[in-house]
Amino acid sequence: MLDIAAALADWCAQGRAFAVATVTAVSGSAPRRQGAALAVDRDGEAVGSVSGGCVEGAVYELCRRSLADGRTVRERFGHSGEDAFAAGLTCGGEIDVLVQPVLPGDPGAAVPAGALAAAAAGETAALARVVDGPGAPPGAALLVRPGGPVTGTLGGERLDGAAAAAARALLDAGRTGTVTVGADGGRCGEPLTLLVECSVPPPRMLVFGAVDFAAAMVRAGRFLGHRVTVCDARPVFATAARFPEADEVVAQWPHRYLERTRTDSRTAVVVLTHDPKFDVPLLERALRMPLAYVGAMGSRRTHDQRLERLRAAGLTGTELARLHSPIGLDLGALTPEETALSVAAEIVARRRGGTGLPLSRTTGPLHHDPPPPAPESVLPPVPAPAPAPPSV
Template structure:
């Protein structure tokens, strides 16, 4: 549900009644992961997707029904071999979908938090006693929570602890608990959706590729910063798609961001300057940070020279092994836009565990993320910005 939080929050703010369907479990191949959502308002408007098109019409009708009767239900959709025109997952997998009206205080609060870019986790009962189905708990990073699952304080505390652990890991998934909050007894399954501020993409070097990469990064959902020490090139007008344009020596800016705790394990660093004056002091620091990805532009000759300089600066072999250089996948890119696409593709492949190989002729999985263990299910049925920030150089 939180993947459509911004638009759904606007509906709630406007006083529009709405219902939302959320993928809670996936079995086999399916287009969307747990947490993917489709929402419908009382005027018939729809946002989001649960299957990339396979079962959207059937889920849309379930949302309309939830708006009429106020009931929360879980439905399972699977591939239909008998009737090619029935709504089913033609990819051969199956999904379970929680359909619920958006009401009360917890769901609107979760939408508001996610729309504001705040860290929060939403835990909802997706399998268990019918009277608890859809009950929700909103959990903050400090462990505080609001709402309740209907099973008593012990269950709420246990669910909050599990949700906080998933939030800390930045994951969405399912959790099994006993109805009393323990690991035994009558089981409950919770879907925990984690919402975090957008991951950061730091682009060093105010070059033409940086402008295209800022556009790609924003499209991929990153908060993009472009940093360079040259005032002639480092202007907001040259990088309209960046959230921040910072005039500073790159290594000093990186140090300041690291010291302030504004970098994390999802942060991506792209060094496009291919100038030793900038690259070496910057990469010397970058390769020692616990970030997701560090890539550097340059020819293979530039890369070899850069590695030599970094070794002389004391960078170890394990640290050098973290450097993605030359940056990007081999797409035969020529233009800045094509080069930015190749860099973005490598970032996605690195993040999702992809091979970077063509899918044609390979047997690699289409979706590399492993879905959390799903609860036992009934048999599948055929479905009916900020501006330029000056800094010292």
């Protein structure tokens, strides 16, 4: 439910009763992933989606029924080829859905409401809810914060501790998924399945080079949900007036800014300067950091010359293989907007494990699991102050 936290937090603040259906498991090809949610209030207003349209009507009715009787229910939707009028996923996959009422004044609603408020505020938190298993009712929930207290209970101190530890492990990776713990809080008890939904700050995109392509890249990054920073060593170009849609504009040497700013395994670095005095020191550091994506603009000749300089700086073949250059997928892009689209597509393909090929030329499920997360994020040590940027 945290993927529609902004809307549901408003509903909670207004005292509106609603039921929310959340995808807890996905098998085969399905349009939405774990954590996707659809909510319906007493007036019939709906927000969100669990299937992209295939089973929305049936899930909507489940939410209405849950609101009427106050019960939490589970339902599975699969391929409906045997009955053309049955609710099912025409794509051939299966989804499991947990439908839970959130009612004002109900003590059980306090934990989901708290999680929704935290997610809507951009805070780091995890909501762990019972999906299946003995000893705890479906929908029983814990709100887990990094290094903070746990709110709610699943029915016992040992079970709460085991569930909180499992939720923090997913929270550290910034992933939503299911985990299994022993119903007695140990390793050998009957299995209890939990859905852990994680709310983490948006991933960062660092765009280096306040050039004409940067404004389009900012818009593409924002569209993908990134917090976008534009950095350039030339103050006359690195201005908020030139990049009003950026979350931050920094006039600083690129490599110095990268050393000082916080990054993690979801951060994308986009280098548009194609000037060796900026590119090489920056890429020398970026390619040694656990980042999601590092790409650099330039012709193939520029790329070859850049690789020579980076090898001379001591980078290994493994480190150089992480560089996406020339940047972007081959879309035949000409304009800044088309180029930004090609770069954004490459970032998504890298994040989700896609091939970048037309789907008409691939086989297997259209929707598949992403690759495992990269290593833990790091905050590089703060170096000595940098020299002043060059004048223009």
